[in-house]
Amino acid sequence: MKKLCNIALTTAKAKRATYADIRVIFNTVEDVSMKNGRPDVSYREINGFGVRVIVNGAWGFSSSSKVAPAQVRKTTLEAVEIARQAAKFQRKPIRLAKEPTYVDFWATPYIEDPFDVPVDEKLGLLSEIDKILRRNKKVINATGNLHAWREHQWMATSEGSFIEQILLRSGCGYSAETSNGKILQKRSYPCAFGRQCVTAGYEYVRAAKLIENAARTRDEAVALLTAPVCPSGKRDTIIEGSMLALQIHESCGHPTELDRVLGHEANYAGRSFITTDKPGKLKYGSDVVNIVADSTMPMGLATFGYDDDAVRAQRYYVVENGLYKHYFTNRDLAHHAGEKRSRGCNRAHGYSKIPMIRMINLSLLPGDWEYDDLLADTEGGLVMEMNKSWSIDQMRINFQFGCEAAWEIKNGKKGKLYRDPTYQGKTVEFWNSCDAICNNKYWHPWGVVNCGKGQPGQTAEMTHGCAPSRFRNLQVGIAR
Ligand SMILES: [Zn+2]
Structure with a gap:
């Protein structure tokens, strides 16, 4: 060979x-x-x-x-x-x-x-x-x-x-x-x-x-066929990992791809609000929010030895204690972020496509909450699980997600089942409203197998590890 x-x-x-x-x-x-x-x-x-x-x-x-x-x-x-x-x-x-x-x-x-x-x-x-x-x-x-x-x-x-x-x-x-x-x-x-x-x-x-x-x-x-529709309003909401993974993907992953930030890539899924003046300055989330890019993590779909630029796999903070730090880069564009070395995110779909910046595995680090304690501490709130629909604007600020199921939290437990739950928000407000993350017992790597980008279009796979997390006063259902 x-x-x-x-x-x-x-x-x-x-x-x-x-x-x-x-x-x-x-x-x-x-x-x-x-x-x-x-x-x-x-x-x-x-x-x-x-x-x-x-x-x-x-x-x-x-x-x-x-x-x-x-x-x-x-x-x-x-x-x-x-x-x-x-x-x-x-x-x-x-x-x-x-x-x-x-x-x-x-x-x-x-x-x-x-x-x-x-x-x-x-x-x-x-x-x-x-x-x-x-x-x-x-x-x-x-x-x-x-x-x-x-x-x-x-x-x-x-x-x-x-x-x-x-x-x-x-x-x-x-x-x-x-x-x-x-x-x-x-x-x-x-x-x-x-x-x-x-x-x-x-x-x-x-x-x-x-x-x-x-x-x-x-x-x-x-x-779910006989369950009532999830009520609208501002509710403290625990988002399960299966849904939160896509939230990380859409509202942190894509806006962190440096080619979108620079305007080199815009047609498929838009650009980014995280302009090059933001690293080290933007309070992206609350202090408990730590989001790590990692192409070395076990079981990740973007876990490899080297990317398609022959750059060795790496692990680094994208968001540390709520502060935005670093982009996904490749050898070609790294200098636009003021960096001397690529962060190893150049990837192609198969042999017939030219590699471009793709997010690698991007995970929300676990917190210290037991799941049952978090339920007990969120009386009157909601639990939402598994994504059903998604929508996010071209700069990755406003989003709306639909989930397969939701439950009310009553007497410290999951109670009544609701159908057709949705929630919406703005990226920075949303991540700053996160005040509790479950511990590593509840942390799972969730794979995304259908991430589309580029023209001609390419598909990439990556993983978002996360644990159930609570977001205060989330707009659920229709905003009035
Ligand atoms: Zn994607």
């Missing part, structure tokens, strides 16, 4: 590229799913490579699915030509932040390879869940799925790095949709939107208590 990669590097050098890299990717994906008793199995292998070059101070990129020496040469020449043409319109030459070179191998740690578990066994598990979910006639759709993903990457740069990585993901999830002929409701497990994914082996699926939670998921989906 090294020999193949060298063809790209030497071809680019001969054409006066000042920088070049090649990423070869062999990707394998298996999805086993079931909908209302009907099984579906898909298996895909996607192989290819992408070459990036800097010529005359501009980027060029090209890719191919034909992993062969002649094709590597041809694709590299295409990338060089694209860079030459792009340079005619480039106002300032690309400047790459310095990074040591690495010759290394990195792989996701796991116990049981999900691809080694027989499909029949997986279908058996999904069938068992399906039977439990459809035991009530009000369930009109029961869906479940198991996911396995492996990416074997080799990356070589003209600076001398040669990095081999094997990333492995496992995922599982199901949901029950109910109807009484008038309204539709839904409950999901372990999280909304199909499945919870982690970088780990099948041991994660075995420990996920899928069967144990199926009857409760079904019964809650049925109960």
